[in-house]
Amino acid sequence: MSMPHRAVRRLEETESLDRVAGPASKAAGRAVRPRPVRNLLSGTSLGHPLHPVLTDVTIGAWGASAVLDAVGGPATEPASDLLVKIGIGSAVPTALSGANDWSDTLGPECRVGLVHAMANSAALGLYVASMVMRNRGNRRAGRALGWAGAAVMGVGGYLGGHLSYVQGVNVNRTAWQQEPDEWTPLLDDAELADRAPRRVDADGTPILLYRDGRRVYALAATCTHMGGPLDEGAIEEGCVTCPWHGSTFHLDDGGIERGPASTPQPHYETRVRDGRIEVRVPARDGQGEPVERARHKVREGMARASTT
Numbered sequence: 001m002s003m004p005h006r007a008v009r010r011l012e013e014t015e016s017l018d019r020v021a022g023p024a025s026k027a028a029g030r031a032v033r034p035r036p037v038r039n040l041l042s043g044t045s046l047g048h049p050l051h052p053v054l055t056d057v058t059i060g061a062w063g064a065s066a067v068l069d070a071v072g073g074p075a076t077e078p079a080s081d082l083l084v085k086i087g088i089g090s091a092v093p094t095a096l097s098g099a100n101d102w103s104d105t106l107g108p109e110c111r112v113g114l115v116h117a118m119a120n121s122a123a124l125g126l127y128v129a130s131m132v133m134r135n136r137g138n139r140r141a142g143r144a145l146g147w148a149g150a151a152v153m154g155v156g157g158y159l160g161g162h163l164s165y166v167q168g169v170n171v172n173r174t175a176w177q178q179e180p181d182e183w184t185p186l187l188d189d190a191e192l193a194d195r196a197p198r199r200v201d202a203d204g205t206p207i208l209l210y211r212d213g214r215r216v217y218a219l220a221a222t223c224t225h226m227g228g229p230l231d232e233g234a235i236e237e238g239c240v241t242c243p244w245h246g247s248t249f250h251l252d253d254g255g256i257e258r259g260p261a262s263t264p265q266p267h268y269e270t271r272v273r274d275g276r277i278e279v280r281v282p283a284r285d286g287q288g289e290p291v292e293r294a295r296h297k298v299r300e301g302m303a304r305a306s307t308t
């Protein structure tokens with residue numbers, strides 16, 4: 001195990017951080033509770049988590065500034081100063097969107113998130129100090145503070161990458177599911193009572209079935225946000241609400257009514273044949289192959305390639 005990995009593993013196991021991480025993440029959760037705030041900071045209308053988009057701006061600006069400072073010379077100074085200011089300006093919405101995501105974490109993720117936030121706050125402080133020094137004409141101190149900020153930002157960025165790529169925070173939990181791309185019988189029609197959600201299995205993929213009068217709805221039962229069980233969520237007004245963090249999805253097309261989810265819930269066509277409820281990935285007339293089927297074919301191809 002590499003040294004950075006060992007260090008992060010220790011961080012994950014440091015339960016004493018919970019004394020700060022728990023209450024602070026809960027307070028962040030209360031602050032972002034209003035639906036418009038939640039949707040905005042989660043990237044719900046963007047169709048992608050907002051935080052990684054904004055971090056690119058901040059890291060890009062400060063990283064480029066560090067390079068220009070290293071090159072040095074009067075020609076690079078105005079651009080470097082401007083990049084420091086752009087990074088400071090973008091750091092505020094970046095931090096807010098990060099706090100929104102952090103409010104949904106628990107345990108090891110919450111601990112790593114706390115240190116990630118602390119490192120990035122320290123980087124922001126160093127860059128603000130760097131800007132002050134630059135404005136006063138003390139370029140040497142401005143550059144040194146900027147490089148220190150870049151180093152601390154690197155630590156924060158490493159932890160952010162760990163949160164996403166190792167711990168899977170905010171990763172679409174349905175991305176690897178095997179979708180029923182052909183009509184697949186799931187349940188006897190008589191077994192699905194009206195307005196009583198059922199979790200059924202389609203070749204290993206859990207699916208939520210819900211009957212409302214004559215219509216039967218089918219959605220992936222695993223919440224795209226962080227894997228909550230939608231079959232245990234409240235259903236009202238044509239929507240299901242995840243019991244974990246409150247993402248609300250339309251039953252008919254999986255569209256998001258309320259974040260923190262930013263990826264719509266996979267939904268399926270339904271029909272009744274020979275007394276059995278069947279589902280499949282929806283066909284799209286004239287719009288090419290549904291992405292779920294294309295993905296399925298790619299996976300099958302990879303599986304075949306790995307066995308030959």
Ligand code: FES
Nearest residue numbers: 223226228242245
């Ligand atoms: S798991 Fe977070 S809203 Fe469903």
